[in-house]
Amino acid sequence: MSSLRVGWLFLRMGVINELQYRVNFFVQLLQSLIQVGTALVMLELVYSHTNALNGWTQPELLSLIGVQVLLGGFIHTFIQPNMQQLMQDVQQGTLDYALTKPEDAQLLISVRMVRIWQVVEIVSGVILLFVGLAGVENSIGVGDAIAFGIALLIGGVLVYCFWLVMTTGAFWVVRMENVLELFEGIYQTGRWPVTVYPGWLRYSVTFLVPIGFAVTVPAEALTSRLQWPTLVFALGFGCAAFAFTRWFWHFGLRHYSGASA
Amino acid sequence: MSVDVARLPEAGRWRSLYDFYVTTMRTAIASQLQYRVTNYFYMLGMIAEPVVYLVVWTTIAKDQGGAVNGITTGEFAAYYIVWTLVRNMNIVFGAPFWEERIREGRLAGDLLKPMYILHYDLAYFAGWKFVVVVLWLPIAFGLSAVFHPTLSPTPLEIVVFIFAIWGAYLVRSMFQGTIGMLNFWTTRGAAVFDLYIATEMLLSGRLVPLQLMPGWVQTLANFLPFKWTFGFPIESLVGNLSTRDLLLGLCAQALWIGIGLVLFKVAWSSAIKRFVSVGN
Numbered sequence: 001m002s003s004l005r006v007g008w009l010f011l012r013m014g015v016i017n018e019l020q021y022r023v024n025f026f027v028q029l030l031q032s033l034i035q036v037g038t039a040l041v042m043l044e045l046v047y048s049h050t051n052a053l054n055g056w057t058q059p060e061l062l063s064l065i066g067v068q069v070l071l072g073g074f075i076h077t078f079i080q081p082n083m084q085q086l087m088q089d090v091q092q093g094t095l096d097y098a099l100t101k102p103e104d105a106q107l108l109i110s111v112r113m114v115r116i117w118q119v120v121e122i123v124s125g126v127i128l129l130f131v132g133l134a135g136v137e138n139s140i141g142v143g144d145a146i147a148f149g150i151a152l153l154i155g156g157v158l159v160y161c162f163w164l165v166m167t168t169g170a171f172w173v174v175r176m177e178n179v180l181e182l183f184e185g186i187y188q189t190g191r192w193p194v195t196v197y198p199g200w201l202r203y204s205v206t207f208l209v210p211i212g213f214a215v216t217v218p219a220e221a222l223t224s225r226l227q228w229p230t231l232v233f234a235l236g237f238g239c240a241a242f243a244f245t246r247w248f249w250h251f252g253l254r255h256y257s258g259a260s261a
Numbered sequence: 262m263s264v265d266v267a268r269l270p271e272a273g274r275w276r277s278l279y280d281f282y283v284t285t286m287r288t289a290i291a292s293q294l295q296y297r298v299t300n301y302f303y304m305l306g307m308i309a310e311p312v313v314y315l316v317v318w319t320t321i322a323k324d325q326g327g328a329v330n331g332i333t334t335g336e337f338a339a340y341y342i343v344w345t346l347v348r349n350m351n352i353v354f355g356a357p358f359w360e361e362r363i364r365e366g367r368l369a370g371d372l373l374k375p376m377y378i379l380h381y382d383l384a385y386f387a388g389w390k391f392v393v394v395v396l397w398l399p400i401a402f403g404l405s406a407v408f409h410p411t412l413s414p415t416p417l418e419i420v421v422f423i424f425a426i427w428g429a430y431l432v433r434s435m436f437q438g439t440i441g442m443l444n445f446w447t448t449r450g451a452a453v454f455d456l457y458i459a460t461e462m463l464l465s466g467r468l469v470p471l472q473l474m475p476g477w478v479q480t481l482a483n484f485l486p487f488k489w490t491f492g493f494p495i496e497s498l499v500g501n502l503s504t505r506d507l508l509l510g511l512c513a514q515a516l517w518i519g520i521g522l523v524l525f526k527v528a529w530s531s532a533i534k535r536f537v538s539v540g541n
Contacts, residue, residue: 023449030452034459038468045469049329050321178302185306189313197316198407 006103007111014114021117028117032069032124039065039191054196056223059135061192064219066132068190070125071155071214073118075187079160080180081113083167087177090170095256106249110164129222138224147221147231154238155214161238161245162210168252183209190215213237281376282384289388300396307348308400311341314469315408330472335411339499340470342404343412347494348467349393350426353434354382356454359441364448369538379525383434390430414498421507425494428514433490435521442525445532466492486517 018024043065047058056064086109089095098108133140163183170176186209194202194212206212213234220226293300315337322334332340362368371378404410414422440457443450462468464478465487471479482488493510496502502510 027449027452031455034452034455038459038462041463042468045473046317046321049473050324053317054320173298175296175299176302178299178306182302182306185309188310192313192317196320200407201312201316 003104003107006107010111011114014112015116018114018116024117025120028120032120035121036069036124036128039069042191054193056193057136059132060219060223062132063129063136063222064132064193064215065191066125066127066129067152067219067222068125068187068215069128070122071152071159071190071218072187073121073123073125074156075159075163076121077115077118079110079163081115082110083163084177084180085109085113086167087170087179090176090256091174099253099256105253106164106246110160133222136223140222140224144221144224144226147226147228148218151213151218151221151226151231151234154234155210155218157238158210158241159214161241164245165248168249171252171255187211193219207237210237210241278376278380281380282387285381285384286388286391289385290391293389293392297396300392304349304393304396304400308345308404311344311348312404315341318469319408332470332472333411335409336499337470338404338408339410339412340495342401342408342410343495343498344467344491345400345404346394346397347426347429347491349397350390350430350494351433351490352386352389352393353430353437354386354441355433355437356441356443356450356457358382359438360444360448360450363444363536366538368536372533372536372538378529379434379438382438383431386434387430410499412499417504417507418498418502421511422494422498424511425497425514428511428518429490429494431518432486432514432521435518435525436486439521439524439528442528442532445535461487461490464488465490466495470495486521489514489517 043058043061046053047061051057053061086095089098089109095109098112099105101108166179166183167176169179186205189197189201189205190211194205194216197205202212217226217230217234221231318329318332318337319334322329322332322337327333329337362371371381374381436457440450440454443453463474464482464485466482467487471482471488471492474482482492489510493514497507497510
């Protein structure tokens with residue numbers, strides 16, 4: 001309960017702080033339009049040469065892009081700013097300020113920053129998702145919608161775990177800022193169903209970098225492709241990844257000696 | 262002692278410029294070799310982009326009987342593997358770096374240095390390329406082993422390619438630097454940078470080979486700088502461009518380097534008047 005209260009407090013502070021920079025809303029809007037526009041051009045180009053990509057029709061793939069943009073917005077709003085702050089704190093030795101507070105350190109370093117204007121990206125993703133689903137022939141049942149919600153939640157947790165594990169590497173490798181480029185690059189693989197990729201890449205973007213679980217599985221739920229065992233497996237994998245991340249964070253923390261003392 | 266006082270300063274100027282470039286490049290190599298992990302992170306993130314395009318187009322090509330618009334799966338592989346090298350060469354001191362330089366107050370120190378500001382960035386990033394190419398080699402071998410590119414360049418194509426990737430580096434440096442000047446007027450230039458990159462993606466051959474684009478896009482691309490930073494260097498090695506097209510491409514790059522340099526100089530002289538430094 002205390003954790004929720006702390007999280008909520010930081011969220012409010014982050015929002016209030018960001019609301020001072022209202023022009024950023026329009027900047028973000030323009031950036032989202034550019035991002036979505038580029039994705040749509042690529043989609044048009046691909047479907048001008050084929051009717052289906054590995055069984056995915058154009059509206060279905062548009063839904064998948066919607067999920068990818070939506071989740072990307074969530075990452076840019078809540079996860080990435082906190083992880084970048086953590087990297088900076090480790091480099092500059094200012095992580096001590098978070099560690100000396102009487103609250104769980106992992107919680108604190110995960111909720112300190114919110115870039116609220118990135119919510120525009122989430123809205124863009126939702127719009128794309130609905131436009132795509134409007135063109136899908138099969139209707140979406142209640143079960144599909146519930147499975148989508150669960151899969152998206154698991155996807156969010158998995159992406160958080162991946163980010164935190166990578167960022168924890170900053171305790172050993174000081175210059176970790178390019179992990180952002182690494183993730184942004186690999187996240188682009190989520191614009192296409194993981195089934196398109198050859199085996200080695202499919203497994204890499206499913207288990208090493210959990211883009212498959214985070215984007216393709218929710219999109220499969222909406223297009224009635226998802227098998228329940230896959231969802232159960234994703235849930236188990238999500239729990240295991242979270243437990244591992246928690247352990248790895250504490251393990252990394254033991255290697256942090258601080259710089260301010 | 263007889264010294265040709267009229268000629269020495271000019272000769273000395275070029276000599277010292279050469280020494281400066283060599284020293285800065287060597288410094289960049291020594292410095293960047295220390296950060297191999299972070300360089301590899303950057304590179305791995307970057308190669309995801311062409312690998313995705315490659316897989317998608319290979320899948321479509323296989324569905325279509327082995328080719329899309331005459332481009333076979335092996336040619337797609339060659340295009341996107343060479344893409345990764347060209348992309349590495351195309352990393353320049355661009356607009357986001359300018360933003361950081363101004364925000365963190367480093368520009369004030371840079372202004373005290375005796376040479377034109379462009380030289381420092383061009384020299385450092387040029388040195389970095391040598392590290393990048395060494396780190397790129399195992400990735401290129403890995404991608405080639407997986408995707409089986411069809412690549413048989415002639416000696417002339419290889420020579421033109423070497424010039425073209427450095428030409429692309431210079432073209433992109435000039436235009437990215439010019440866009441970077443926007444940071445002197447606004448701290449929210451990110452959307453403009455994104456627009457520039459999106460335009461580049463569509464008109465340069467970065468997203469897909471320009472052959473796959475509609476005819477009007479291909480025509481438009483000929484008259485803009487973007488194609489000469491991606492499409493042309495790649496095509497010079499993997500395409501079957503005639504000798505005339507290869508040489509014309511190098512001339513087009515030279516032209517765009519000149520235009521970019523003029524634009525940068527105009528933008529810089531206007532922008533620097535707005536710069537105010539506060540501090541010790």
